[in-house]
Amino acid sequence: MNDDPKEPKLLDHEADGIRELDNNLPRWWVWMFYLCIAYAVGYLAYYHVFKVGKLQAAEYEEEWKAGEAIKSAAIAKFEATIATMQPSRDQAELGQGQQVFMTYCAPCHRPDGGGLVGPNLCDDYWIHGSNFVDNVKVIINGVPDKGMLTWRGLLKPAEIRAVASYIYTLRGTTPPNPKPREDQAPKAPAGPSPFE
Numbered sequence: 001m002n003d004d005p006k007e008p009k010l011l012d013h014e015a016d017g018i019r020e021l022d023n024n025l026p027r028w029w030v031w032m033f034y035l036c037i038a039y040a041v042g043y044l045a046y047y048h049v050f051k052v053g054k055l056q057a058a059e060y061e062e063e064w065k066a067g068e069a070i071k072s073a074a075i076a077k078f079e080a081t082i083a084t085m086q087p088s089r090d091q092a093e094l095g096q097g098q099q100v101f102m103t104y105c106a107p108c109h110r111p112d113g114g115g116l117v118g119p120n121l122c123d124d125y126w127i128h129g130s131n132f133v134d135n136v137k138v139i140i141n142g143v144p145d146k147g148m149l150t151w152r153g154l155l156k157p158a159e160i161r162a163v164a165s166y167i168y169t170l171r172g173t174t175p176p177n178p179k180p181r182e183d184q185a186p187k188a189p190a191g192p193s194p195f196e
């Protein structure tokens with residue numbers, strides 16, 4: 001055993017003839033270790049003691065709010081143009097609209113638009129108005145009481161216009177077994193409603 005601190009020390013244990021040297025750790029490693037400790041103290045003070053920095057949850061919240069603001073601004077801009085909006089005839093846009101329709105709308109309106117839970121979109125009879133603009137408004141606002149979802153914020157404005165344009169192309173088609181026209185639901189009897 002060598003006692004000179006500058007010399008590597010051979011430790012006294014042994015396993016299957018393998019011996020171990022007790023070398024000094026390299027200086028760069030030791031300094032890095034001290035640096036890590038200093039960094040941890042700084043980190044703790046910055047985020048948890050003085051709370052100067054924002055933690056992940058707060059940063060997420062902030063970015064989420066910024067994202068929502070962008071989204072509502074885009075929707076508001078879109079809604080301001082609805083009144084004069086025309087159905088698109090652009091094939092790419094109609095293709096996108098068809099894709100949206102098949103994914104989100106077909107379960108209730110049937111892939112051919114013939115109607116299932118939701119009304120037939122191919123005939124000439126409409127509950128909420130027959131104009132293209134009426135359709136766009138129903139899609140964006142929904143009719144929550146009647147089971148038509150509100151797509152505001154779920155679909156992008158461009159997707160809403162695309163899907164409205166796509167269903168516009170279904171008008172006048174004659175799918176088999178369509179849902180009967182729904183503009184003529186029996187009127188409620190006169191007088192106070194029995195449910196009130």
Ligand code: HEC
Binds near residue numbers: 118138148
């Ligand atoms: C959960 C079922 C459901 C889904 C999904 C759904 N709808 Fe509807 N939709 C309905 C119902 C129910 C109505 C009828 C509302 C009423 O009676 O006022 C309706 C009404 C409509 C109307 C108005 C029809 C009229 O006669 O005025 C349009 C247009 C429409 N939906 C388009 C869409 C589009 C486009 C999508 C997909 C983005 C979609 N719907 C998804 C159930 C649904």
